[in-house]
Amino acid sequence: MRMSNANYKNLDNDSSELFSMLRVPWPKAKSEIWEDTLVKMKPRSVISFKPRSLFWQVSVAAAVVITFGLGLFMKTYTTSVQTLSAQHLSTQLPDGSSIDLNAGSEISYHPYWWMVNRKVNLKGEAFFEVEKGKKFRVESSVGITEVLGTSFNIFARNERYEVTCFTGAVRVQSVSTSNSVILHPKEKAILRTGQLEVDEVTNIEDTRAWLSNKIVFTSVLLKEVFQEIERQYSVKISVPKGLNQVYTGSFDKNESLDNILKIICRPFELIVQKSSATEYRIDKK
Incomplete structure (x- = not known):
């Protein structure tokens, strides 16, 4: 069945009225949509490393490590x-x-x-x-x-x-x-x-008399006197317990060790026994 021109006109009028009543909700305003579109159209930036900058960073770090290590070495x-x-x-x-x-x-x-x-x-x-x-x-x-x-x-x-x-x-x-x-x-x-x-x-020179190969004792505990003799002559001297006396005297290091020990022991009634070339024993009488 053919539709007349009048019917076409009525249909167009009805459609226009229908579409005029239709509302499509937009999530953003036109301006916002346009800005988003422009952003998407922009070319993406590419992150690149500059070899020269990286080289200097590594060089500075290495210099710091070397300097710290050198300082620690010098200090220790x-x-x-x-x-x-x-x-x-x-x-x-x-x-x-x-x-x-x-x-x-x-x-x-x-x-x-x-x-x-x-x-x-x-x-x-x-x-x-x-x-x-x-x-x-x-x-x-x-x-x-x-x-x-x-x-x-x-x-x-x-x-x-x-x-x-x-x-x-x-x-x-x-x-x-x-x-x-x-x-x-x-x-x-x-x-x-x-x-x-x-x-x-x-007499201050007595303090450094050892520099001239002299041994000087001024009110020194007797046990410490024998300890010093051990160091000066590289010998071992065994002494009895309880030697709390003090001794004052001086010797030339070139003197005989046997003689020095006898001189030290005599005032305290001690006896020197020689066990070997490098070992002595001090006993009480």
């Missing part, structure tokens, strides 16, 4: 100098300061860190002649000595600690109590039960 690398029994030895530090080591003594220090921190660790006895410069520090298990430029002698064995000032000024401190004193020439600091006592030295 240690030089040690040790003397055996019956041996004296002179050595020089990086700044020209000199140390004379008595028998059975040892020092250690950090040579590559020396200009930053002049510090020496000491076990035994040594005579120091320090060049002027930054603070110079000598540490032992019981005492600490600090100077700027001077000469002094330190005896540091077990709990016995004595410092004698020859020139300049010396600051001495107890490790256990932090008690400290300042020494001037011809003064000696002696550590007793954590406290430092200062005495005037009448």
Whole structure:
């Protein structure tokens, strides 16, 4: 059946009215949709690494690691100098300061860190002649000595600690109590039960007589006298218990050891028995 023109017209009018009533909900406004479309049309950026920049980053990191490692090496690398029994030895530090080591003594220090921190660790006895410069520090298990430029002698064995000032000024401190004193020439600091006592030295050359191969004892416990003889002559001396007497005397190291021991023992009514060429025994009468 053919539709007339009038019917077509009526249909168009009805469709127009129907579509005019139709509403399609849009999630975004036109302007927002247009902006999103433009963004999607833009070419994507490509992230690329610049080899030159990466190279410099690696180089800087490597330089930091090397510098840190070198600094740690310089700060921890240690030089040690040790003397055996019956041996004296002179050595020089990086700044020209000199140390004379008595028998059975040892020092250690950090040579590559020396200009930053002049510090020496000491076990035994040594005579120091320090060049002027930054603070110079000598540490032992019981005492600490600090100077700027001077000469002094330190005896540091077990709990016995004595410092004698020859020139300049010396600051001495107890490790256990932090008690400290300042020494001037011809003064000696002696550590007793954590406290430092200062005495005037009448004959200061006796303190470093060992540098001239002389052995000098001034009010030293008798058992410590025999210990020093052991170090100076590289022998073994067995002594009885309870030797609490003190001894004062001096000897030339070239003297016969047998004779020296007899001289030391005579005032205390002790007998010297020689077991072998390097072994002696001290007995009571």
